[in-house]
Amino acid sequence: MIRFKSFLSKHFEDFLVYRMDAGYKYGRLRWYLSTLDQYLAETGVKINQVTPDFLLDFRSRLKGEPGTANRVFIILKAFFDYLIRIDFIKDNPFKEIPLLREKSYIPFVFSPGQVDEILKNLQMNIRKTNPHLFLADLAAYNALLMTARCGMRISEPLGLKDKDFRTDLLCACKGPASKGLVYRAFHRAVKDAGIKRTKQNAGNTTFGHTRVHSFRHSFAVNTLKDACERGLLPENVLPVLAAYMGHSDYRYTMKYLKVIDAEHFGGWADFCIFKRDREGA
Template sequence: MSEARPYKSSLSIPIEGYIAEKQALGYAFKKGSALLKIFDSYVHSHCPTETVLSKELVIEWTARKPNETLSTQCGRISLLRGLAEYMNRIGYSAYVYPKAMNTVNRYSYIPYIFSNIEVKRIFEVCDQYPPNSCAPNRHLVLPLLLRMLYGCGLRISEAVQLTIQDVDLNSGSLYIRNAKFNKERILPISESLKERCLEYCKTVDIGRLGNPYFFPSPFGGHYSESTLYKLFRDVLWRAKIPHLGRGKGPRIHDFRHTFAVNCLKKWVLDGRDLNNSLPYLSAYLGHEDMRGSQRYLRLTADLYPDITSKIEEICSYIIPEVRQYEAD
């Protein structure tokens, strides 16, 4: 018996072809595939005989939903724009959503930067986090994983996907593979973090039953990002750090932003030449270009007014201008 096809709509062939093309180019395309599965179900239910990607269908499916952020809507629009361009290339009729009709500034979000006191409280809570019978290593995984995010500026997806082989405790380095923008990199870790990793390896039975991940889930594979988000919300509550609501943080990803700002602050106070140093930060963080790293200069200047003059003196011309609406 042949395996059931995951896509069932009249547009399933171009949808599957588009996904295959993106993956052949080296993109993981997990979120895109998941969204296209939802779109495929929508087409199958609402217009089962549709053979073209019409303007009406595109506008209807990409309409902004209640309580949906503009960036989320733009993500769905961008996805269907890519699908339409692919369909047109292979001979299908498809409406391409104009780029000028709906755009979002990917750098407009103002991240939450944890203070040293807040970081201390978070780690104190993590170090005392209660064991759980269903997840016997949870109280050991959480404090190390959050320290790794804070000390190395990792994305949460990069941390959970670390395998045992990716964590080289002889050289004290992490090998980040299959990262965003396909930027693999090797990151050094501090001596204190290395010692914690060594202690973790002695305590947690990693590699059990052939599980290759450094942060193994009790249910197989690695810890999921959604599970860690929930645990982090609980840690914030126990640390008495208020959560500011939907989209305002603090988020677990803000450890990465805090790492970058603290790094720049130290460099400025040490008198480092940021013109030469900033590309190193960009490479370390795995940024696609310099814009993301340059944005941290403005955040550092805004958070630490006493060093603003030093930043402006050294590299004012590469600090991105922040429009009023971006800071609201």
């Protein structure tokens, strides 16, 4: 566990308890706070020296994408609001700092035909001669099958228990499970299908790579595309699709409109990357 070392260490710990008591998830909260804690310990500054200029210098040293820095600053702004509520400080230096412009992310999307081909390869790769390997491969295939055909998050089929199985109901629940076997089976099947793609950056846009979660994106995009081709309006389909996918707000599902099908994704990505390489030549 990360331990805080700066003069704010006690307040960081108290803030974690405060957030948990308020019903927030723990997640990566300690890590977000530790980024500033470490910088405070290294620089040796006091609370009156934590100014917007100091925080801008701190942000410039954060590694990762702009979105990572933004998430760190959102949490730290909430922490300093907490310090105001407990009368430790009078003003929040984060309020004057705008968030960074984040890159657009375009997820990789399989076409229905590609999904069928990957699932076929997964089925062919099941090792039937060894009982132990057969059961492991079959489990990986079924987990990926549910992800591809039902739009599940991979953690959902991996978290299923014996008691969850009913012929008339599929109930997804959280539970510990190793994803290694499923990931290896997936990447082998994608490679066999010849459609593996790495992550690419072009300007302010990131084009996603082929991964297990691409099945979930593909399910949503292909379902939306099929509904629109049958004459349904996107604004009528999106709320229903959002509820099925488990999105808290259908505006998250609207991101799938960026890529209406796999052919659109491929052409757009290839054009942007070609343009980037040409301009850099």
